[in-house]
Amino acid sequence: DAGVIQSPRHEVTEMGQEVTLRCKPISGHDYLFWYRQTMMRGLELLIYFNNNVPIDDSGMPEDRFSAKMPNASFSTLKIQPSEPRDSAVYFCASSLDGAGGHQETQYFGPGTRLLVL
Amino acid sequence: AQSVTQPDIHITVSEGASLELRCNYSYGATPYLFWYVQSPGQGLQLLLKYFSGDTLVQGIKGFEAEFKRSQSSFNLRKPSVHWSDAAEYFCAVGAWGNTPLVFGKGTRLSVIA
Numbered sequence: 001d002a003g004v005i006q007s008p009r010h011e012v013t014e015m016g017q018e019v020t021l022r023c024k025p026i027s028g029h030d031y032l033f034w035y036r037q038t039m040m041r042g043l044e045l046l047i048y049f050n051n052n053v054p055i056d057d058s059g060m061p062e063d064r065f066s067a068k069m070p071n072a073s074f075s076t077l078k079i080q081p082s083e084p085r086d087s088a089v090y091f092c093a094s095s096l097d098g099a100g101g102h103q104e105t106q107y108f109g110p111g112t113r114l115l116v117l
Numbered sequence: 118a119q120s121v122t123q124p125d126i127h128i129t130v131s132e133g134a135s136l137e138l139r140c141n142y143s144y145g146a147t148p149y150l151f152w153y154v155q156s157p158g159q160g161l162q163l164l165l166k167y168f169s170g171d172t173l174v175q176g177i178k179g180f181e182a183e184f185k186r187s188q189s190s191f192n193l194r195k196p197s198v199h200w201s202d203a204a205e206y207f208c209a210v211g212a213w214g215n216t217p218l219v220f221g222k223g224t225r226l227s228v229i230a
Contacts (some may be wrong), residue, residue, distance in 0.1 A: 007179060033217055043207065043220040055218070074210065086140075091160060093214065103149035103211035108161040 003049055004109035006092050008013075012033045021112045024073055025094030033106060034077050037089040046090075049075065050097070061086075082116045089113050103107040119144040119210045123221035130198050138193040138224050140208030149211035150191040151218065152182055156204045164206075166189060177204070179204055203228045 005024040011066055013019055025032045034046040046058040052069045060067070064083070069075040090110045098104040120143040130136055144149055149168055153161040165176025172184040182193045191208060205225050209218040 023196075032213055035217075042222045045217040048217050050215075093161075098215045103164055103213065103215055105151070105166060107163070108153070110160040 001045040004094055004107055005092075006091055006109035006112050008112060009110060010113045010115075012117065013082055014117050015083055016077065016081045017116075018022070018085070019082045019086075019092030019114060019116075021077040021090050021114070022078075022110060023075045023077070025092070026107055027073065028093035028096070029107075031095045031104070031106075032069060032075050033073070033093040033095075037091060037111070038087075043091070048113050069070065074101075079114075082114075084116045087114055103114040119212055121208050121210050121219055121221035123206075123208055123224050125224045127225045127227065128224070129227040129229060132200050133197050134199045135224070136193075136194070136195045138195065138206050139224070140191045141189050142191060142208070142210045143189065144178065144210055144212065146213065149190075149213075150182075150184060150229060151209040151211070152176065152180070152191075152193050153168075153209060154178075154204050154206045155207065155223075161207065168184040168230070188219075198226075198228055200228045202226060 001014045013114045033048040033099045037043045047067045049069045067077045091111045092109045093106040095104040122141045130208040151166045164180050165174050165185045167174050180182050181196050205223045207223045208221045211218050
């Protein structure tokens with residue numbers, strides 16, 4: 001299995017530009033999570049999907065952030081317009097649907113390192 | 118809501134010495150506990166996890182962790198550290214229902230000769 005795939009691995013952009021981050025979860029996984037990692041706040045959840053449906057987007061910072069999952073094998077996180085404070089590492093993770101509600105292991109992608117100048 | 122505290126921001130140990138990284142969690146029910154490791158510039162790799170049963174769990178790379186309900190702790194241990202263990206270590210807690218994980222702020226491990 002290729003694991004969770006994220007692209008691009010690195011992105012440098014200027015303030016005001018649109019940024020699109022992409023994620024391909026592990027095949028057969030029903031859950032997809034987007035996390036953001038910064039020095040100040042650590043790892044925090046942005047949004048997660050179950051069977052392509054957004055379940056909780058309360059971690060999305062503001063309207064500039066949007067996420068979609070058009071099918072089971074692809075998700076995007078878009079920032080428009082981007083700002084310097086959005087500079088961070090963005091991780092995508094996926095997991096199976098635990099039987100009976102059990103918590104399943106989340107498998108992380110390598111992350112996208114975003115720098116907004 | 119769950120929370121995780123990793124009291125040590127940075128730990129330095131000598132190669133070959135034993136290691137213990139501390140993790141305390143807060144959650145009202147039986148937690149699902151994880152330790153992940155992140156090497157510089159890399160993603161997070163699962164070291165081990167606790168769901169139920171034996172409170173001492175074995176993981177990859179010679180790591181183990183012990184769940185202590187009375188202390189709300191899930192400390193990570195390794196008897197002999199290798200230079201390649203230098204990385205950042207994250208403790209995380211999950212809840213029933215396959216919810217997102219809540220992570221601690223991480224402990225950075227440095228290994229010296």
